[in-house]
Amino acid sequence: MTISREGTNLDPWFGHYADRTSGLSASEVRALFAVASRPEVVSLAGGMPFVSALPLDTVSSSMERVMRDRGPAALQYGSGQGTPELREHILEIMALEGIRAGVDDVVVTTGSQQALDLVAKLFLNPGDVVLAESPSYVGAMGIFRSYQAEVAHVAMDADGMIPQALTEAIQSLRAQGKSLKLLYLIPNFHNPAGVTLSSERRLAIIDIARSEGILILEDNPYGLLWFDRPAPAAMRSVEQDGIVYLGSFSKTLAPGFRVGWALAPHAIREKLVLAAEAAILSPSSLNQMIISDYLDHADWKGQIDVFRGLYRERRDAMLEALEQQLPDLTWTVPNGGFYVWLTLGEGLDSKAMLPRAVKELVAYTPGTAFFADGSGRGHLRLSFCYPTPAEIKEGVRRLASVVRDERELLETFHATGPTRIISLDQHVTSPPPGLA
Amino acid sequence: MTISREGTNLDPWFGHYADRTSGLSASEVRALFAVASRPEVVSLAGGMPFVSALPLDTVSSSMERVMRDRGPAALQYGSGQGTPELREHILEIMALEGIRAGVDDVVVTTGSQQALDLVAKLFLNPGDVVLAESPSYVGAMGIFRSYQAEVAHVAMDADGMIPQALTEAIQSLRAQGKSLKLLYLIPNFHNPAGVTLSSERRLAIIDIARSEGILILEDNPYGLLWFDRPAPAAMRSVEQDGIVYLGSFSKTLAPGFRVGWALAPHAIREKLVLAAEAAILSPSSLNQMIISDYLDHADWKGQIDVFRGLYRERRDAMLEALEQQLPDLTWTVPNGGFYVWLTLGEGLDSKAMLPRAVKELVAYTPGTAFFADGSGRGHLRLSFCYPTPAEIKEGVRRLASVVRDERELLETFHATGPTRIISLDQHVTSPPPGLA
Numbered sequence: 102m103t104i105s106r107e108g109t110n111l112d113p114w115f116g117h118y119a120d121r122t123s124g125l126s127a128s129e130v131r132a133l134f135a136v137a138s139r140p141e142v143v144s145l146a147g148g149m150p151f152v153s154a155l156p157l158d159t160v161s162s163s164m165e166r167v168m169r170d171r172g173p174a175a176l177q178y179g180s181g182q183g184t185p186e187l188r189e190h191i192l193e194i195m196a197l198e199g200i201r202a203g204v205d206d207v208v209v210t211t212g213s214q215q216a217l218d219l220v221a222k223l224f225l226n227p228g229d230v231v232l233a234e235s236p237s238y239v240g241a242m243g244i245f246r247s248y249q250a251e252v253a254h255v256a257m258d259a260d261g262m263i264p265q266a267l268t269e270a271i272q273s274l275r276a277q278g279k280s281l282k283l284l285y286l287i288p289n290f291h292n293p294a295g296v297t298l299s300s301e302r303r304l305a306i307i308d309i310a311r312s313e314g315i316l317i318l319e320d321n322p323y324g325l326l327w328f329d330r331p332a333p334a335a336m337r338s339v340e341q342d343g344i345v346y347l348g349s350f351s352k353t354l355a356p357g358f359r360v361g362w363a364l365a366p367h368a369i370r371e372k373l374v375l376a377a378e379a380a381i382l383s384p385s386s387l388n389q390m391i392i393s394d395y396l397d398h399a400d401w402k403g404q405i406d407v408f409r410g411l412y413r414e415r416r417d418a419m420l421e422a423l424e425q426q427l428p429d430l431t432w433t434v435p436n437g438g439f440y441v442w443l444t445l446g447e448g449l450d451s452k453a454m455l456p457r458a459v460k461e462l463v464a465y466t467p468g469t470a471f472f473a474d475g476s477g478r479g480h481l482r483l484s485f486c487y488p489t490p491a492e493i494k495e496g497v498r499r500l501a502s503v504v505r506d507e508r509e510l511l512e513t514f515h516a517t518g519p520t521r522i523i524s525l526d527q528h529v530t531s532p533p534p535g536l537a
Numbered sequence: 538m539t540i541s542r543e544g545t546n547l548d549p550w551f552g553h554y555a556d557r558t559s560g561l562s563a564s565e566v567r568a569l570f571a572v573a574s575r576p577e578v579v580s581l582a583g584g585m586p587f588v589s590a591l592p593l594d595t596v597s598s599s600m601e602r603v604m605r606d607r608g609p610a611a612l613q614y615g616s617g618q619g620t621p622e623l624r625e626h627i628l629e630i631m632a633l634e635g636i637r638a639g640v641d642d643v644v645v646t647t648g649s650q651q652a653l654d655l656v657a658k659l660f661l662n663p664g665d666v667v668l669a670e671s672p673s674y675v676g677a678m679g680i681f682r683s684y685q686a687e688v689a690h691v692a693m694d695a696d697g698m699i700p701q702a703l704t705e706a707i708q709s710l711r712a713q714g715k716s717l718k719l720l721y722l723i724p725n726f727h728n729p730a731g732v733t734l735s736s737e738r739r740l741a742i743i744d745i746a747r748s749e750g751i752l753i754l755e756d757n758p759y760g761l762l763w764f765d766r767p768a769p770a771a772m773r774s775v776e777q778d779g780i781v782y783l784g785s786f787s788k789t790l791a792p793g794f795r796v797g798w799a800l801a802p803h804a805i806r807e808k809l810v811l812a813a814e815a816a817i818l819s820p821s822s823l824n825q826m827i828i829s830d831y832l833d834h835a836d837w838k839g840q841i842d843v844f845r846g847l848y849r850e851r852r853d854a855m856l857e858a859l860e861q862q863l864p865d866l867t868w869t870v871p872n873g874g875f876y877v878w879l880t881l882g883e884g885l886d887s888k889a890m891l892p893r894a895v896k897e898l899v900a901y902t903p904g905t906a907f908f909a910d911g912s913g914r915g916h917l918r919l920s921f922c923y924p925t926p927a928e929i930k931e932g933v934r935r936l937a938s939v940v941r942d943e944r945e946l947l948e949t950f951h952a953t954g955p956t957r958i959i960s961l962d963q964h965v966t967s968p969p970p971g972l973a
Contacts, residue, residue: 111804112803112804112805113778113779113802113804114752114802114804114805115804117660117718117750117752118659118660118808119658119659119660119661119662119665119684120662121658122658122659122660122808122812125659125808125811125812125815126811127811149613149614150613152608152609152612152613153609155608155609155612157604157608157609157612160604160608160612161600161601161604161605161608164597164600164601164604165597165600165601168593168596168597168600169597172591172593172596172597173588173589173591173593174793175793176588176591176593176596176791176792176793176794177585177586177588177791177792177793178585178787178792178793179793211647211651211795211817211820211821212817212818214816214817214818215647215816215817218815218816218817222555222557222558222683223554223555223558223561224553224554224555224558225555226555226556229555240815240818243814243815244815244816247658247812247815248555282553314553316550316553342549351614355612355613356612356613356614356818357610357611357612357613357614357615357821357822357823358612358821358823359647359817359818359819359820359821366549366550367548368547368548368549368550368551369548369550372554372558372561375561375562375563376558376561376683378679379561379654379676379679379680379683380650380651380654380680380816381647381648381650381651381654381795382648382650382676382792382795383795384795385647385793385794385795385821385824386792386793387793387794387824388821388823388824
């Protein structure tokens, strides 16, 4: 046998990949990161926390202390589950959201993204279904797809996922013979929708999941970053056996450490540790010890207050700019986190509009990134986490100008009847109607 | 539907796991790490590098400089592929083993273990076969199993994998209708076998893999840690399209950073980046920048020489002790790396002997850990990387005493005829023959 060179694909290993590899594709967010990194572009696209607000000297002191006092241990392999010291700290942090757990229940991971990946690996066979909000986090859907699972979106409104819609989705999917494995939720300050699941709905959804035998995956990277009032208690605070909870230091401290965690029921946690060890042997001892030292020595709760104030100011700047610049559109009003979800008027297409927006030096994430089926063209996600209030206002001003231009174009087309489709093979010698 | 509680399993999610999860099991090395961490035990079991030999002040200075000059970037998310600066450095390091590549061909990962995991995820369908040396690295086999692939061992001798045995294994597996996806090799200072694949065999094996259309996975964490003469040039130095090469900073610098890499042909590399982003978004910016700074400012080649001298001295101590204490056994003589592979005499069982060895305060890794089918009881792996020469001598002395006791026991049994098998269900009221 020689290496197959099937079709016109230039990859000599084309026929050799696993079936699951066909689910890998470059996300729209990926292309955006490249575009939006040009300094003249105001990026309302990414989800980068504003780490410059950290006390860098304090973080440096923690590094220095760790290297001075425990250098060889910090540079060595560690436990696959994470250091007991950091896991103790993680319990303290989760207690702020009402969660009580034991230090053995926590598994430290390479960001909570890796925890998502490991849970998906443990539970998802090809064809299994993950229920998720509509829209949902692009990075989670990428993982589910990479294990050949399907994502079924469940409707949400300003109070988060709608329990009745969940019940209906479950019934409908079961009637189709689908295997429902996970219910993936971001209850607080949702990415991308910006909304928060109400207390009542948390309880209702827990009841549904329990009676239907579906494991809840509660992803909570933003919970402590509230603006006007604290988020409701975590779902994990009222239900233990049916929830794997994911937390992260990426938003409350810094993503550059790549340290997050999973809190899981005992039997699942045992398997998570084995899966984590298989994947990376152990998380970085150094980074775990730096974070532990920071939590021991710094005013970390005060620092989270600093972040809350900073992001609240930016959220306010964005909402104010939207009201001034795009008063006839609608958007969600987040009480925390990083994101506003904007609904465009009829006929506008956030994906098609993006290149024109970037030409006008503003970037956003089109709604299509957050739906497994490619829908969402009528929406877009605006991030207020990284740019300054002044940049946010300028960004929204540019966006509004792009939206106005799009509408004008749309009205011109509309006035001359439906657009004629021009085939790419067709040599156009005269301009199509409406462009003349 | 309610949560299934099948059989006697107490895990309420018992029936919900993915099929692949059944392949997850605690390795024997795992249990050993716990046992061998007691200070009175001389551990010849683990593979921990001796990081205390690092210039800790120099590493600290790099951290300080990174935080002072580029703190916010170090604490931020980064590129999924890794920083261009570190990838440039990685090219320099690989050039020491004859490899020429472009900076775009490198993907930085959470240790080379994650690179192994991602390559396995990209290529392995359930039932696919990975060809590997006999024995092979326990952590790689754990990954292959976690994607439901089978490992087929290929015979090796003091010059590494035997090309003729590889050809025969391929023919036999193809005749059984198996899908052969990867040929996993550790050509230099093999873990656990301690041997090095000869130059001639590297070429022969590349030829076989090329003509059979099997992708080579060249895992080379130890290549720069040679003792008496440099290792032959990397296989990747003579073949580009058919090899994914894995490298690591864990042995030449420190495992606590969890930074390794893959070097892959273009089309595979593109998929690797997508898989890496799905799994962890991006590797730690902080750790990559610290390593880059260290490579810019420290005498890192001199430091590798320090490690080479240190490990050579420990290897010599181990070989000398084996010659003195266990002259009638056989073992491999490594020219680099961390491990000696010991063959026990007839009838001895390294797995059964381990509890008695630990009782005598010496630990090793039984050969069974390194075979997918649980064979290997006649062998064990001895590590000389972490203990001092004096500890190594004492450890081998204790091991020899355990081996002597085992032999005496064996001879006693032998003298009274073959051991009678006692069923666990049978109530034994009198001692079996030989124990009376």
